[in-house]
Amino acid sequence: MKRSSIIGIIIIAIAIGTIISTYADSSTYGTFSDAQETSSELHVVGKLDKGQQLIYNPKKDANYFAFYMKDNNGKACKVVFNGTKPQDFERSEQIVLTGKMVDGEFQASKILMKCPSKYNKDQVEVQEVKSAS
Amino acid sequence: MDIQFAGEHLLPGQLGQFFIVLSFGTALLATISYYFATVKDTLDGSWKRIARIASGLNTVSVAGIGSCLFYIIYNHYFEYNYAYAHSSKALPVYYIISSFWEGQEGSFWLWMFWQAVLSNILIWKAKSWENSVMTTVMLSQTFLASMLLGVEILGARIGSSPFILLREASEGPIFSRADYLTLITDGNGLNPLLQNYWMVIHPPTLFLGFASMIVPFAYAIAGLWEKRYKEWPLSALPWALFAVMILGTGIIMGSFWAYEALNFGGFWAWDPVENASIIPWLTLIAAVHVILAYKSSGHSYFTATFLTIISFILVLYASFLTRSGILGETSVHSFTDLGMFGHLLLYIGVFLILSIVLMVIRWKEMPITEKDEETYSREFWLFIGALVLGLSCMQVLATTSIPVFNAAFGTKIAPPPNEIQHYNKWQVPFAVVVSIISGFTQFLKYKNTDTKKFWKKIRISVLVAILATAAFVYIAKVYTNLMYIVLTFAGIFSIISNLDILFDALKGKWKLAGSSVAHIGFAFLLIGALVSAATNEVVSVNTSGLIAVAGFDKVEKPRENLMLYQGEPMAMDKYTITYVGDSIDGVNVYYKVNYKDIDKKTGKIKEEFNLYPNAQQNPKMGLVASPDTRHYLTYDIYTHATAAPQIKEDKHEAHEGHSEDEEYDTPLTKEVSPGDTIKYTSGVIVIKAVNRNATIEKIPISPNDIAVGMDLEIITGGKTYTAQPLYLIKNGNKFDFAKTIDEAGLKLRFSNIYPDRNKLELMVYQKPAAPKKWIVLKAIKFPYINLFWGGTIIMVIGLLLSIFRRQKELRPAR
Numbered sequence: 001m002k003r004s005s006i007i008g009i010i011i012i013a014i015a016i017g018t019i020i021s022t023y024a025d026s027s028t029y030g031t032f033s034d035a036q037e038t039s040s041e042l043h044v045v046g047k048l049d050k051g052q053q054l055i056y057n058p059k060k061d062a063n064y065f066a067f068y069m070k071d072n073n074g075k076a077c078k079v080v081f082n083g084t085k086p087q088d089f090e091r092s093e094q095i096v097l098t099g100k101m102v103d104g105e106f107q108a109s110k111i112l113m114k115c116p117s118k119y120n121k122d123q124v125e126v127q128e129v130k131s132a133s
Numbered sequence: 134m135d136i137q138f139a140g141e142h143l144l145p146g147q148l149g150q151f152f153i154v155l156s157f158g159t160a161l162l163a164t165i166s167y168y169f170a171t172v173k174d175t176l177d178g179s180w181k182r183i184a185r186i187a188s189g190l191n192t193v194s195v196a197g198i199g200s201c202l203f204y205i206i207y208n209h210y211f212e213y214n215y216a217y218a219h220s221s222k223a224l225p226v227y228y229i230i231s232s233f234w235e236g237q238e239g240s241f242w243l244w245m246f247w248q249a250v251l252s253n254i255l256i257w258k259a260k261s262w263e264n265s266v267m268t269t270v271m272l273s274q275t276f277l278a279s280m281l282l283g284v285e286i287l288g289a290r291i292g293s294s295p296f297i298l299l300r301e302a303s304e305g306p307i308f309s310r311a312d313y314l315t316l317i318t319d320g321n322g323l324n325p326l327l328q329n330y331w332m333v334i335h336p337p338t339l340f341l342g343f344a345s346m347i348v349p350f351a352y353a354i355a356g357l358w359e360k361r362y363k364e365w366p367l368s369a370l371p372w373a374l375f376a377v378m379i380l381g382t383g384i385i386m387g388s389f390w391a392y393e394a395l396n397f398g399g400f401w402a403w404d405p406v407e408n409a410s411i412i413p414w415l416t417l418i419a420a421v422h423v424i425l426a427y428k429s430s431g432h433s434y435f436t437a438t439f440l441t442i443i444s445f446i447l448v449l450y451a452s453f454l455t456r457s458g459i460l461g462e463t464s465v466h467s468f469t470d471l472g473m474f475g476h477l478l479l480y481i482g483v484f485l486i487l488s489i490v491l492m493v494i495r496w497k498e499m500p501i502t503e504k505d506e507e508t509y510s511r512e513f514w515l516f517i518g519a520l521v522l523g524l525s526c527m528q529v530l531a532t533t534s535i536p537v538f539n540a541a542f543g544t545k546i547a548p549p550p551n552e553i554q555h556y557n558k559w560q561v562p563f564a565v566v567v568s569i570i571s572g573f574t575q576f577l578k579y580k581n582t583d584t585k586k587f588w589k590k591i592r593i594s595v596l597v598a599i600l601a602t603a604a605f606v607y608i609a610k611v612y613t614n615l616m617y618i619v620l621t622f623a624g625i626f627s628i629i630s631n632l633d634i635l636f637d638a639l640k641g642k643w644k645l646a647g648s649s650v651a652h653i654g655f656a657f658l659l660i661g662a663l664v665s666a667a668t669n670e671v672v673s674v675n676t677s678g679l680i681a682v683a684g685f686d687k688v689e690k691p692r693e694n695l696m697l698y699q700g701e702p703m704a705m706d707k708y709t710i711t712y713v714g715d716s717i718d719g720v721n722v723y724y725k726v727n728y729k730d731i732d733k734k735t736g737k738i739k740e741e742f743n744l745y746p747n748a749q750q751n752p753k754m755g756l757v758a759s760p761d762t763r764h765y766l767t768y769d770i771y772t773h774a775t776a777a778p779q780i781k782e783d784k785h786e787a788h789e790g791h792s793e794d795e796e797y798d799t800p801l802t803k804e805v806s807p808g809d810t811i812k813y814t815s816g817v818i819v820i821k822a823v824n825r826n827a828t829i830e831k832i833p834i835s836p837n838d839i840a841v842g843m844d845l846e847i848i849t850g851g852k853t854y855t856a857q858p859l860y861l862i863k864n865g866n867k868f869d870f871a872k873t874i875d876e877a878g879l880k881l882r883f884s885n886i887y888p889d890r891n892k893l894e895l896m897v898y899q900k901p902a903a904p905k906k907w908i909v910l911k912a913i914k915f916p917y918i919n920l921f922w923g924g925t926i927i928m929v930i931g932l933l934l935s936i937f938r939r940q941k942e943l944r945p946a947r
Contacts, residue, residue, distance in 0.1 A: 003505050011520055018528035018559060025549040026535065041550040058776050062909040063692030084694050084775040084909055098550045109550070 027098070032077040035101040041109065044097045046071040048090070056085040069095055069106075079106045086111060138300070140314040141212045142205075146296040149201030150283075153294060156194035156245070157278035160271050163187035167268040171359065181264060185256060188267065191274060192249045198242055198281070202295050206232060211317050214302035215239070215295040221322035223720075231332045232323045234340075237456055237473075238281055238295035243337060245277045247344035255348070262368060265355035266348070273347050276480045280473065290472055325720065325749040325757045331390035339387060339410065342380025343448050346413060348372040349420070350445035353438055357491045362500050366424045366437055371940045373421045373441065378932035380414045385925045394759050398771065398913050399669070400921065401662065403556045405460050408533040409451035412526045417444040419519035419526075426519075429579040430512035434501050436519060442488045447530075449484060453477040459536050509582040514574040518567060525563035529556065561616050564659055568623035571652045572630035594633065598626040609664050609917055620663050627656040644938045651931025654924045661920025672706035672770070673912040694775050697726070699906040712908055713743070721747045724774050724908050728763070746773045746910070768916040776909035797880060797898035804892040813897050816849025816877070823893065827859050829870065838863045843883045843893060847874060858883035858895075871898075 028034075030042045052068035065081045067089070079097060092113035099108040166184035173180065202215065206229050211217040219239075220232040234240045252270055259266055283294025299317070300308040307313045349369040356365025387407070392400040401407065420440035423433040454460055457474045506513035532555065535548050549555040576582075576590045602622040611617040631649040638646040673695040697703060697712040704710075713725040723745040730740040742763060749757040760773035803811050809820045820843065827842035834840050842857040859870040860883040871882040878900035885894035 003508075007517070007520070011524065014524050015527055018524065019531050021555075021559065022528070022531045022535070022549075023546075025532075025551075025555045027547040027550045029545050029547045043547040043550070056776075058694075058696055058907065058909045061692075062694040062696040062776065082692060084911075 031071045031073050032075050032101070032106065033073070035106060039100065041098060041100050044069075044071055044099075044106065046095055046097075048092055048095060049076050050090075052076070054085065054089065058084070066105075069097065077106050078104075079108050081108045081111060086113065089113065136309065136311050138212075138314070139312045141298075142208075142210050145201045145204050145210070146213060146298065149198055149205075149296040150294060152194040152197035152201065153278065153281050153283075153296070156191055156198065157275065157282060159187045159191040159194060160275040160278050163191060164268060164271040164275055167264050167271055171264040171268055171355075184264070184267065184271075188252055188256060188271065191271075192253060195242070195245050195249045198295075199246060202233065202239065202242070203229075205296075209320065211320050212298055212300070212314055213295075214297045214299045217299045217317065217320045219321070219323060221320040223319075224323055224328075227330070227333055228323055228328050231327050231336075234336045235323060235327055236295065238293055240336065240340065241277055241280045242295070243340045244344050245274065245281075247337075247341045248274050248277065248347065251344060251348060259368075262352065262355060262365075265359050266351040269351035269354050270347055273484070276483070280476065292476065293473065326394060326759075329390060329394040329759075331386060331393065335383065335386040335390050338379060339383030342376060342383045342414075343410075343452075345372065345376040345379055346417065346445050346448045349376065349417070349441050353441040354488065354491060357438070357495045357499075360495070360498065362434070362495075362498065366427055366434075366441075367943060369441065370421065370424050370428070371936050371943065373417055373424065374932055374936045374939060377414065377417050377421060378929055378936065380410070380417070381925070381932070382929055384410050384414060385922075389922065392771075392918075393762065398760075398773075398911070399666070400918070401666070403529075403552050405533045405536075406455050408529050409454045412530055412533075413444045413447035413451060415522050415526045416440050416447060419522035420444055422515045422522075423519045426512035426515040430506070430510070431500065432502050432506050432512045433516045433519070434499055436516060438492070438499070440519065440523070442492075446481065446485050446488065447526075449477075449481045453481055454533070454537070459540055507581050509577060509584055509587065511574055511577040511579045511582075514570055514577060518570040518574065521563055521566050521570070525560060525567070528559045528563070532556065561620055561663075565616075565620050565623040568620070568627040568656055568659060571655070572623075572627035575630050575634045575649065575652070590630075590633065594626060594630045598622060598629045601625045601629065605660075610668055611664055614667065617663060617667050621660060624656040624660040624663075628653050631656070644941075647931050647933075647935030647938050649931070650934060651928050654926070654928025654931050657920050657924030657927060659924070661917055661922070661924050665915045665918040665921060669913055669915045671911065672914050673910055674705075694909045694911050697908050697910050702729075705912065706914070710910075710912075712906070712910075715906070720749050722749070722777070723747045724777065726772060726908075726910065728770070744770070744772045748774050748777055764919075766919060768914055769918050770912060770914055772910060772912045774908045775911050778907065798901050800882075801897040801899075802884070803895050803897070804887065804890070805895050806892060811895070811897075814899060816847060818881075818895075818897065819846040819848070820844075820893075820895070821846055824857065827857070829859060829861060832861070832863070834863075841883070841886065843895065845881060845895075847877060847879065847881075849877050849879075852876075856881055860884070860886060860893075 027040075028042050029045060030038075032044060035042055035044060046069045049068035049070045055066040056064070062084060063082050065083060065085045067079055068076050069079050070076045079099075094114040096112040096114075097106065097108045098110040098112075099106055101107070163184050166180045166187060170178070170180035170184055205213050206216045206220050207226075209216065209220070209222050215236060215238065219235045220229060224232060232239075234243050248270065252267060252274070255267055255270065256263060280292045281294055282292035283297060284291055300313065307316055310316075349372050352365045352369035352372065356362055356369075384407075387410075388400045391402075417440070420437060423437040423440060426433045427437045457477050459474075506516065532548065532552075535546055538544065539546055572594065573591055576587050576594075599622070602618070602625050605625065606612050606618055606621055609621075611621055631652040634649040635646060635653070638644075638649060671693045673693060695703065695705065697710070699712050699714060702709050702711040707730055709729045709731055711727045711729075713727050715722050715724050717723075724747065726744050726746065728740075728742050728744065729738050731737070732739050744761040744763055746761040747759050749759075758774050758777075760771050762772070763770040801813055805811060805820050807820050807822050811818050811820075822844045824842035824844055827840045828834065829840060839860075839862040841860045843860070845856045845858070847854045847856065854874050854877060856872040856874055858872045858881045861868040861870065867885075869882055869884050871880050873880045880898035882896040882898070883893065884896045886892075887894065
């Protein structure tokens with residue numbers, strides 16, 4: 001076999017590898033009910049439940065932030081984030097959480113929120129925060 | 134009925150809009166004329182003349198657009214949407230420049246501006262390439278101008294104009310009033326995160342990089358089109374190097390801005406927007422290397438053509454990703470759709486189809502060699518290196534494009550939950566291979582190499598690199614992970630090998646220095662990125678949440694944020710840190726945090742400094758925190774406030790209906806004698822003496838009256854105050870005159886005398902202690918991050934040297 005063919009095969013193999021890995025590492029969008037059934041991390045999209053209190057008391061614990069979110073099916077769940085309250089959290093329009101369910105509470109490792117932009121009405125801003133991992 | 138609106142300045146907008154249409158028209162005319170100038174060999178060069186005039190007018194109109202927009206923002210004409218949305222009166226002039234490109238329209242203009250500058254250089258320097266190369270450049274300029282048009286054609290809005298009026302852009306009842314402008318007194322202002330000096334220079338650099346990517350692309354297209362297959366790579370080479378240098382600088386500047394001004398705590402986050410700009414950069418680096426291989430050996434022609442072309446297509450793809458709103462849920466940077474989704478796709482589509490068609494048509498004529506390269510040849514390894522870079526791009530591209538994939542196929546795949554790990558898993562091995570190739574390939578010669586000499590050089594380099602790696606790994610503590618050690622070795626090997634070449638260069642072959650310097654810089658950059666990303670540690674570890682239970686291993690994970698009360702020192706890492714206080718400068722609140730490194734044995738302060746992480750208490754965005762960083766040669770201490778109390782401005786004013794005493798806590802009443810010392814909550818009061826001959830201003834004392842003063846000394850907070858409250862009996866009535874000490878928050882009353890017990894009554898009123906100020910702080914130590922910045926600078930110098938060298942080679946020998 002010619003060397004160029006061998007190189008070609010290796011390259012194609014690695015290329016396929018990267019694509020498979022992208023797919024394998026990718027996560028899914030789900031609801032809190034889905035999160036209940038799996039032990040792996042997933043993304044949950046929803047809205048802040050504004051009827052419930054945000055819990056962040058830095059004097060007690062600067063690394064504990066909890067709130068309630070309603071997923072797209074309307075199911076509310078307590079979300080716990082080991083970090084500070086993201087700036088401007090109350091104004092968020094949509095929240096994308098990454099994390100998993102632990103004892104009936106959703107442990108978020110990452111919070112991505114969309115706020116109505118204050119700088120341009122037709123522009124939406126997205127913010128992301130991560131906790132210690 | 135039309136309303137006559139008062140106070141609007143319509144002229145600059147109309148003029149600007151005219152320039153937009155003119156720039157579109159002239160770009161289109163230039164494209165067409167350059168096209169005919171290329172295909173028709175007219176002797177009088179009339180097409181070329183038209184094309185040059187059109188290009189010149191295009192430059193003038195692009196400058197015109199910029200001037201009008203600047204004039205509008207500078208004069209705060211908030212009747213224009215762009216000025217209203219992106220600036221405010223309080224903005225200093227240099228930030229007006231950044232507000233210029235905060236919006237999509239302004240950044241398109243910036244791109245157009247650089248493309249116009251580059252066109253003029255091409256007209257001046259490209260000589261025989263001018264017609265064909267400029268056809269492509271002007272086609273791109275036409276597309277960019279169309280993005281700004283903002284006119285409606287057949288019911289669809291084409292582009293988005295920066296000169297649109299506020300009343301046209303938004304709806305509201307106020308716009309039915311003729312005097313609506315009197316109600317709009319200030320603009321929305323610039324996003325505080327962009328109010329940073331790096332934001333003044335990062336976007337222009339980045340866009341110059343993007344804009345210059347078109348030149349090598351245009352040369353490749355022109356070469357295929359005019360069948361000048363063997364010439365174009367040589368002419369495109371200096372331009373490709375230039376684009377690599379500028380785009381690389383722009384990307385790292387963005388990374389530096391993120392590190393200095395943003396609070397995500399790092400310099401690279403594999404965010405889709407970052408990825409979108411690094412992909413074309415890497416493919417163009419690969420292109421440069423195979424162009425060199427082709428130049429010296431005739432091999433890799435197709436790869437060189439393909440990579441040059443795809444780099445520009447990827448630039449267009451990058452702008453599609455960032456500007457179409459498709460990234461939506463996956464990115465922190467985001468623009469939403471300004472109705473340009475289809476328009477941007479068309480831009481990519483036209484250039485992609487044009488390139489594919491040309492490559493297919495010319496396929497058989499391309500000088501592609503059938504023969505394999507020799508294994509011990511430089512061209513072979515340049516080719517392999519380019520392939521590895523291509524693969525690395527493909528991996529980044531595949532994951533970054535997940536939202537595009539979802540949009541195209543209606544799937545709902547989410548990006549990897551741990552993106553950074555996902556990317557690093559692939560990119561670290563790619564970086565290892567690329568570094569090692571960039572090291573040993575320097576010892577190979579084109580065509581064939583003396584294997585004995587080669588292996589001798591390799592043996593020495595590997596040996597030296599192993600020793601250096603061992604030392605560095607030990608010092609920088611990266612031995613925790615095998616892959617880290619391997620990458621460190623690969624980087625050091627590349628540095629050692631390239632240093633060897635550099636020494637040769639210094640002996641006389643100095644023109645070869647460019648590549649080795651650039652490779653050394655790149656290797657330093659990789660090592661710096663690796664070490665600071667792998668070993669950065671949060672030093673503000675909060676141990677108070679740690680619960681160690683006997684018999685259990687489960688100890689709660691240490692948390693990363695630390696609560697600091699004003700004036701209460703805390704131990705953090707080797708420092709004792711104290712939140713001293715805050716100060717307000719404009720919109721920013723600076724939190725002064727004092728760091729002391731105290732020697733435990735002697736108690737001496739070895740080092741002391743203050744950091745001022747700041748936060749904008751922005752009414753529109755809440756608290757926007759920016760870090761402050763202490764730079765050392767081998768590491769940085771990065772500090773930012775993750776939470777702080779909101780500053781309230783409603784001060785309690787004294788007003789009627791409240792007695793003054795309301796401000797104070799319930800008083801402390803004591804019976805005292807001179808010489809006593811009494812304690813109160815925040816200090817002590819010493820009763821020094823009784824002054825029996827006290828006088829009171831404006832109140833005459835008759836012999837029957839008694840006026841007594843009590844001499845007090847108050848010691849609180851390390852300070853001593855004196856006061857003399859008075860007691861008066863006048864005409865049989867008792868009065869007392871209290872003394873207040875505002876600094877200590879005290880009011881003291883000499884309220885009675887008990888002659889029977891020989892005691893005096895003192896009442897101590899104290900203001901309630903103000904709630905203690907606090908901040909929540911996060912501090913991260915970034916080791917060896919200077920290697921990252923330093924490597925970048927070295928790389929840019931190397932690229933610059935290479936540009937000079939390749940530019941010189943192009944000149945005909947005399």
